[in-house]
Amino acid sequence: MASTQRVAAGEGVTWTVLDDDYRVAVPVEQYLEYLRSRDCSPNTIKSYARGLALWWTFLERRAQSWDTVGVSELGTFVGQLRRGSVAEDVVPLHDGRKAADATVASRARAVMGFYRYHAARGVEVAGRLYETVQTRPGSYLPFLEHVARRTGRRSSVVKVRVRAKPLPVLLPDQMAAIRDAEASWDPAGAVWSGELRYRLLWALLEETGLRLGEALGLRHRDWKTGTGTTAQVEVVHREDHPHGLRAKSGHRRVFVGSALDRLYGDWVWALCEAGADVELDDWDNAYIFCNVHRGRSFAPLRPESVYKHLAARKKDVPGLPPDMTPHWYRHTHATALLLSGVPMHVVSRRLGHADIQTTINTYAHVTEDAELRACADWQKITQTWGSRHEV
Template sequence: MARVQRLCFADRPDTYRVVGGDQLPVAPAREYLQFLADRGASPNTVRAYAYGLAAWWSVLEHTNTAWDDFPTSLFGQFLSYLRTGDLPGTARIGDPEPGMAESSLQPRGAAVLSMYRYFADAHDLDRPYRRLFSSHARTSRSRYAPTLSGIGPQRDRDVPLHRRRAPSRTETPVLLPVQVNAILDGCSVQSASGEWTGSAAGLRDRLFFAVLAETGMRMGEALSLRHNDFHISGGGTPSIAVAGRDDHPHGVRAKSGARRIYIGDDLVALYSEYVWQLVGWGADIAVDDLATHFVFVNLARGQRYAPLRPETIYDKVETIRTARADVLPQNWTPHWLRHTHATALLLSGVREHVVMRRLGHADVQTTLSIYGWVTADAEMRSVAEWKNYVAGWKVSHDPTS
């Protein structure tokens, strides 16, 4: 079975490669993943494509098929393997495992199609490309829906022979206020005496999830924050400046352009307490310039005060999932807090163009296409007190967020 191997470096972001059953790097996959990295693809994209290529090579190895000479039907078997976990020709005993979600299947399939498109363009390797693509576009009158539509970018009139319908996304996942509070309390809780409970990293984790919930930032944007991005003094409305950065040593990115997001007093107090704890631990001495250093740093493992890895956040998510399985959906991710933020604002009456600027969308149509269902679902107003939930967020004073 092929697998993905992560390569860690001290002076540049991590990268990934595919290792075959012989424990040697798979040369075509390595070349294509390097091409993606050189083109400026995000580390998350490289990682997702690496897992897709590893699954493809597992199918190739299992069927003893050459990577550049395979039957067209093998790609359909590959998709079936992604959905069921059963390799071609394998008989299952017992109930099947839960299949891969369509949202995860899409980048896996796109990785294979895009790799063969790359080799067709870069090396004139047309034979495998023609096994996967047709130069004759199907007419809209066809009665039959292909099995893999929408995977991979289109080139000229070529379309994948195996196509699938894009999954329906009529609603984005939402966490109710009680669930958001369960996430925050799963990190650290303030006692009656004012002390914060939990480990040294507990307050940091609570601040991280609170930032996502109250600002709608993407995870990469939050991890890229510096202390001088917080503007909480001087008499003005407290705010956080989101800068378009791509210099995080672990490859996370602030995808949207620069913007200012106004915040409430509770988040200001939480951040201030976190900074005081950092100073109490000597971070201002250990770090050359704390003001320009990353807000979210290692406190419990790894190099102390080094920028936090996204894997650390996902480990915390898993811990909270296990501890609060009675309250939280088992498949929640940090990005749900962004969706929850946008949903809460819309349900509390904030205009769409304000939500657009706060989230960093390029245009209001993007916001409407993702969250248009929210304003149509008036019944959600009775599910929770959304206006109270956003009462501390000073969006009404935010001309640019």
């Protein structure tokens, strides 16, 4: 059975795939190295490695070479992914818990990317895995679409459809409740009591829509506090985070309000009172969200610690969704901006999407619902007909 293997490399942590004999699966490693050369994040490499480890297991169970597959094998693999029986010796005859569509699509995407890469290298695969299409569904046309219309576009034959689900969002009262549960201001002593670090983190995610990894990767030099101008946070692409966190979308600036800026100032003051200004040699390069209770003092906070803390908060704060994750703040931020009338391209830039089509695909339903909701007052709409006719 093939497996994924964590590897500590010079530039950080990465992942590879080992075959049944605990040797590196060379064709897979070639593809993963290609992804590394494209500066894909460690989490992306890990996800693709997991999908390809399942595919390699599938091939080993069938004693089949990786370059002799076709559409039928890929279809069988997708079916096993849905049933969760890729690595099983016996396929259960009763219906068990099926894998989520998004998970199946992610694993299948890794396999198709693997074959697309090797096809570009000139490797001949026995089966027809791609077809040339001349049209592109949808109203959005990417750059150089006129070229694709003449030459066609290579499209995967095997596709996994993911049923769209409403994106989870948080209500204002829920976000306020978790902030207040973290830390509260004591007017008498003029101090914050509680976990000011997490109050700042939730407020930052709520107001900026940053990914958790982007927030935890922020250094003090990235926070440009307001001095006569609007405060801003710079998201900077770096590859030296101790826990492998990266800014997925590269560099961008996100402007923030004065209240959040003051909260950051209070957190800086709290860190100084804890001795950070004395212990840290380079304050500008120190991480904003850091250890203050456990582990090495002022070392960067781990994402696992945030999830563990949130799990405890969900038990303490009534009304928080049990399946809430930090990423809900990002969906909430985007939804709130779109419902308030902020243009789609502005939201896309603020979120750091590389392509506005990503924003459209993810949040188009928000604006569509708002437009359809405007049609609900049918009487008001029909009243305008007469005035238009008179004109």
